[in-house]
Amino acid sequence: MTTKIYIPRDAAALALGADKVAKAMEDAIAARGLDVTIVRNGSRGLHWLEPLVEVETSEGRVAYGPVRARDVASLLDAGLVAGGDHALCLGKTEDIPFLKQQTRLTFARCGVIDPVSLDDYRSHGGLRGLENAIAMEPMAIVAQVTESGLRGRGGAGFPTGIKWKTVLEAAGERKYIVCNADEGDSGTFADRMIMEGDPFVLIEGMAISGIATGATKGFIYTRSEYPHAIATMAQAIEIARAAGVLGQSVLGSGRAFDMEVRTGAGAYVCGEETALLNSLEGKRGIVRAKPPLPAHKGLFDCPTVINNVISLASVPIIMDKGAAFYRDFGMGRSRGTIPIQIAGNVRHSGLFETAFGLPLGEIIDHIGGGTASGRPVKAVQVGGPLGAYFPRALFDTPFDYEAFAARDGLIGHAGIVVFDDTADMLKQARFAMEFCAIESCGKCTPCRIGSIRGVEVADKIAAGIEPEKNRELLADLCNTMKFGSLCALGGFTPYPVVSAMTHFPDDFRPAPLVEAAE
Numbered sequence: 246m247t248t249k250i251y252i253p254r255d256a257a258a259l260a261l262g263a264d265k266v267a268k269a270m271e272d273a274i275a276a277r278g279l280d281v282t283i284v285r286n287g288s289r290g291l292h293w294l295e296p297l298v299e300v301e302t303s304e305g306r307v308a309y310g311p312v313r314a315r316d317v318a319s320l321l322d323a324g325l326v327a328g329g330d331h332a333l334c335l336g337k338t339e340d341i342p343f344l345k346q347q348t349r350l351t352f353a354r355c356g357v358i359d360p361v362s363l364d365d366y367r368s369h370g371g372l373r374g375l376e377n378a379i380a381m382e383p384m385a386i387v388a389q390v391t392e393s394g395l396r397g398r399g400g401a402g403f404p405t406g407i408k409w410k411t412v413l414e415a416a417g418e419r420k421y422i423v424c425n426a427d428e429g430d431s432g433t434f435a436d437r438m439i440m441e442g443d444p445f446v447l448i449e450g451m452a453i454s455g456i457a458t459g460a461t462k463g464f465i466y467t468r469s470e471y472p473h474a475i476a477t478m479a480q481a482i483e484i485a486r487a488a489g490v491l492g493q494s495v496l497g498s499g500r501a502f503d504m505e506v507r508t509g510a511g512a513y514v515c516g517e518e519t520a521l522l523n524s525l526e527g528k529r530g531i532v533r534a535k536p537p538l539p540a541h542k543g544l545f546d547c548p549t550v551i552n553n554v555i556s557l558a559s560v561p562i563i564m565d566k567g568a569a570f571y572r573d574f575g576m577g578r579s580r581g582t583i584p585i586q587i588a589g590n591v592r593h594s595g596l597f598e599t600a601f602g603l604p605l606g607e608i609i610d611h612i613g614g615g616t617a618s619g620r621p622v623k624a625v626q627v628g629g630p631l632g633a634y635f636p637r638a639l640f641d642t643p644f645d646y647e648a649f650a651a652r653d654g655l656i657g658h659a660g661i662v663v664f665d666d667t668a669d670m671l672k673q674a675r676f677a678m679e680f681c682a683i684e685s686c687g688k689c690t691p692c693r694i695g696s697i698r699g700v701e702v703a704d705k706i707a708a709g710i711e712p713e714k715n716r717e718l719l720a721d722l723c724n725t726m727k728f729g730s731l732c733a734l735g736g737f738t739p740y741p742v743v744s745a746m747t748h749f750p751d752d753f754r755p756a757p758l759v760e761a762a763e
């Protein structure tokens with residue numbers, strides 16, 4: 246029987262040489278006359294082990310990593326094809342602790358299947374949710390999503406079912422589903438991993454969303470920095486269309502839904518839903534005032550669902566296994582699972598999908614394995630560039646929307662960036678202001694001007710110029726930005742700044758102090 250060897254085609258693995266490994270493997274297999282097929286799968290999300298090569302054995306898959314092209318000959322000599330032992334052998338893939346401790350619902354197939362094989366997708370449970378949905382009334386689909394407790398994974402945590410209900414009930418000849426795949430948050434890659442590793446799950450989720458709300462057209466809005474995701478999604482959409490999953494009659498239901506990928510140039514603010522809509526319409530990516538909500542007046546003034554990739558990709562399993570199955574995971578009002586993305590100065594970086602509720606410290610210390618530098622963790626920033634810095638004292642915070650909010654933090658898109666004790670939190674605060682100044686769309690004054698003043702004030706504190714007065718000024722400025730900004734870019738930039746000041750006050754007292762210049 247032909248043996249399957251899996252070598253990821255995910256961008257993270259490619260960046261670490263997966264194509265070279267695949268080429269070396271292909272050549273070596275041909276030279277040795279082995280009966281092997283190479284499957285280019287998505288990533289399992291264990292970044293420190295990429296490229297992670299797997300071989301299908303009668304006992305299940307056996308993993309090797311990180312593999313370089315130069316390792317291929319010795320791997321084959323050691324009997325890789327039969328799961329043979331080697332210094333790079335990690336044992337059975339499913340038994341690797343980082344994977345074994347996860348609850349993979351949304352990412353169940355990612356890294357397992359060939360991303361562009363619809364047969365593979367189907368044989369791993371794909372399309373069952375859509376099949377169930379087309380047999381239901383739109384309101385019943387919306388009710389199931391609402392009952393699952395699914396909240397938007399793009400940052401704001403808004404209940405997905407309620408958003409869909411608003412669009413379903415909105416009058417409009419045309420309605421749209423827009424998938425927010427801009428993924429601009431620092432340290433995040435979950436959206437990219439799904440698009441590259443299991444694109445059909447997103448297509449299925451969008452088709453269900455269309456059928457539930459009466460939208461017949463969908464757009465995936467992503468960024469030019471994601472060329473592999475764009476190519477994989479476009480290929481999967483063509484395959485789905487040819488197979489009748491998309492088109493005039495979705496799976497023969499008589500209900501129409503089709504979709505395409507659109508690429509933005511890559512501006513952080515274009516992830517904000519109204520700026521995204523402007524960009525999608527070919528205009529400058531500038532924030533629109535709300536109301537009207539996009540659910541009432543969105544793309545081309547039509548009722549529009551805007552959801553994050555992970556929100557939409559979580560819908561198929563909800564429609565397959567039921568609302569109760571999904572909401573059984575999690576804590577409080579945070580139901581289901583969340584793909585936590587661990588990045589920065591950390592030993593085990595990657596994607597860890599788990600039910601809500603895991604304490605932050607466990608994620609950093611046990612799952613992440615502490616810092617890559619081996620130095621003590623000083624702070625972690627959760628939720629992207631607008632997220633708060635948490636010190637070790639807050640590591641008992643459970644991964645839950647409300648628990649983070651109660652401590653002036655946010656989960657955002659569930660990205661965590663780890664910093665060791667060499668980090669200068671005043672510099673990080675300055676960076677937050679600088680980032681906001683660069684990325685601001687310029688529509689409102691607190692953000693456009695405030696962020697530039699913020700950089701200047703941080704510089705004065707660093708130079709020891711009237712530090713006490715300038716610390717007060719920085720806090721006051723943050724207050725103005727928080728409450729006076731039109732959107733969360735200006736409104737949340739104070740979170741990293743204020744948390745850095747609150748939890749790391751010593752970094753805001755650089756010594757020696759000098760007197761004011763005047």
Ligand SMILES: Cc1cc2nc3c(=O)[nH]c(=O)nc-3n(C[C@H](O)[C@H](O)[C@H](O)COP(=O)(O)O)c2cc1C
Nearest residue numbers: 397398399425427428429516517518552553556733
């Ligand atoms: C500055 C800014 C950037 C954002 N970037 C993203 C993004 O990259 N991806 C995303 O899904 N949501 C992003 N959001 C949140 C979106 O505005 C919106 O809440 C989200 O797409 C809704 O989908 P959800 O309910 O499924 O989370 C951003 C918001 C702001 C203010």
Ligand code: SF4
Nearest residue numbers: 686688689692732735
């Ligand atoms: S807060 Fe910043 S990004 Fe948001 S609307 Fe105002 S200027 Fe634009």
